[in-house]
Amino acid sequence: MSIVYSLKKRGDKIRNILKQYNCDAFISLCPTYNRYFSGFTGSTSALLITLEKSYFLTDFRYEEQVGKEVFNFTVVIVSGELENKLFHLINSLKIQKIAIHTEKISLQLAEKLKENCKVELVGINDDLSQLRMVKEGFEIENIQKACKITETSVYNCIYLLKEGVTEREIASRIDYEFRLQGADGSAFDTIVLFGKNSSLPHGKPGDKKLSIGDIVLIDCGCIYKGYCSDLTRTFVYGAVPGIWFIDMYETVLSAQLSALSALCPDKYTNEIDSIARSYISGKGMGTYFGHGLGHGVGMEIHEPPRLNTNSTSMLKEGFIITIEPGIYIPDKGGVRIEDTVLITKNGYERLTTSDKDLIVLPV
Ligand SMILES: [Mn+2]
Numbered sequence: 001m002s003i004v005y006s007l008k009k010r011g012d013k014i015r016n017i018l019k020q021y022n023c024d025a026f027i028s029l030c031p032t033y034n035r036y037f038s039g040f041t042g043s044t045s046a047l048l049i050t051l052e053k054s055y056f057l058t059d060f061r062y063e064e065q066v067g068k069e070v071f072n073f074t075v076v077i078v079s080g081e082l083e084n085k086l087f088h089l090i091n092s093l094k095i096q097k098i099a100i101h102t103e104k105i106s107l108q109l110a111e112k113l114k115e116n117c118k119v120e121l122v123g124i125n126d127d128l129s130q131l132r133m134v135k136e137g138f139e140i141e142n143i144q145k146a147c148k149i150t151e152t153s154v155y156n157c158i159y160l161l162k163e164g165v166t167e168r169e170i171a172s173r174i175d176y177e178f179r180l181q182g183a184d185g186s187a188f189d190t191i192v193l194f195g196k197n198s199s200l201p202h203g204k205p206g207d208k209k210l211s212i213g214d215i216v217l218i219d220c221g222c223i224y225k226g227y228c229s230d231l232t233r234t235f236v237y238g239a240v241p242g243i244w245f246i247d248m249y250e251t252v253l254s255a256q257l258s259a260l261s262a263l264c265p266d267k268y269t270n271e272i273d274s275i276a277r278s279y280i281s282g283k284g285m286g287t288y289f290g291h292g293l294g295h296g297v298g299m300e301i302h303e304p305p306r307l308n309t310n311s312t313s314m315l316k317e318g319f320i321i322t323i324e325p326g327i328y329i330p331d332k333g334g335v336r337i338e339d340t341v342l343i344t345k346n347g348y349e350r351l352t353t354s355d356k357d358l359i360v361l362p363v
Pocket residue numbers: 230231322324338
């Protein structure tokens with residue numbers, strides 16, 4: 001029952017935001033926000049939350065599912081266009097000012113709303129992000145479980161890393177393992193890169209075969225009950241490719257550990273980024289760390305807050321973020337080490353807990 005209670009509280013919170021902006025209603029057709037507020041796990045729905053009532057619109061395909069998932073809403077099963085029914089409701093309730101997430105409503109829908117309903121639209125993106133950034137107990141549990149599944153899956157596949165196996169095969173095995181371990185699926189396309197390919201921060205697994213002395217970079221995560229996890233580990237197969245690699249690995253690991261140790265509420269995200277970045281720069285490899293240090297993780301794999309040189313969010317207890325510095329030397333190879341962590345009252349807790357010392361995988 002605690003999730004139903006949570007959903008009710010979220011309804012109260014969105015109404016407080018509506019009052020702050022003098023809005024009559026919030027509307028959303030975004031599956032993620034619709035799940036966040038209603039509990040509905042399907043793909044097609046519309047929410048209309050007014051100061052007094054909450055309406056949930058979907059079509060016949062989801063009628064039975066809605067009965068099991070959606071409780072605090074007046075459910076409307078629409079035959080025909082969902083949008084038309086939504087316009088009709090907005091007009092009949094005499095709604096004039098509507099709050100939206102501007103990235104989640106198309107320009108086409110926004111124009112139709114103005115034309116058909118003569119309403120004013122107000123973006124409340126930051127307020128919605130604020131709500132979602134602080135994770136509730138059941139959300140933390142789901143992300144923790146997603147992290148567990150991810151680590152079990154990766155480590156169950158490690159024995160498959162043998163000479164001649166391809167990146168594609170290992171990536172498929174990890175995805176398969178996610179489902180076997182109870183996940184809904186992958187949170188993003190699993191990255192498995194061998195050798196020089198590891199210098200591509202978001203490379204795609206292909207037909208490259210594993211050879212002795214190759215770097216093995218694995219970045220993956222799964223979705224469990226609608227919540228994501230994110231993990232990166234870098235191994236070597238059979239032998240270390242050279243002293244340069246050990247330098248690179250130690251630098252990334254030290255940068256990651258120093259950024260982690262600084263995590264606690266009230267720190268700014270750019271401060272944390274600069275701890276890792278200046279460490280890597282101090283070792284002369286700053287130009288090879290071209291991406292941000294991390295990002296929020298929740299119902300989406302990348303969500304606020306961002307951790308980079310320009311981000312100025314303040315960390316709070318209950319945030320779940322990644323810390324993932326990397327060094328990528330073109331045509332040579334790369335290292336990234338990433339954990340998903342929870343910001344706690346006095347510091348942080350790692351939700352991905354597997355070892356980070358350099359592992360030379362047995363031939
Ligand atoms: Mn990540």
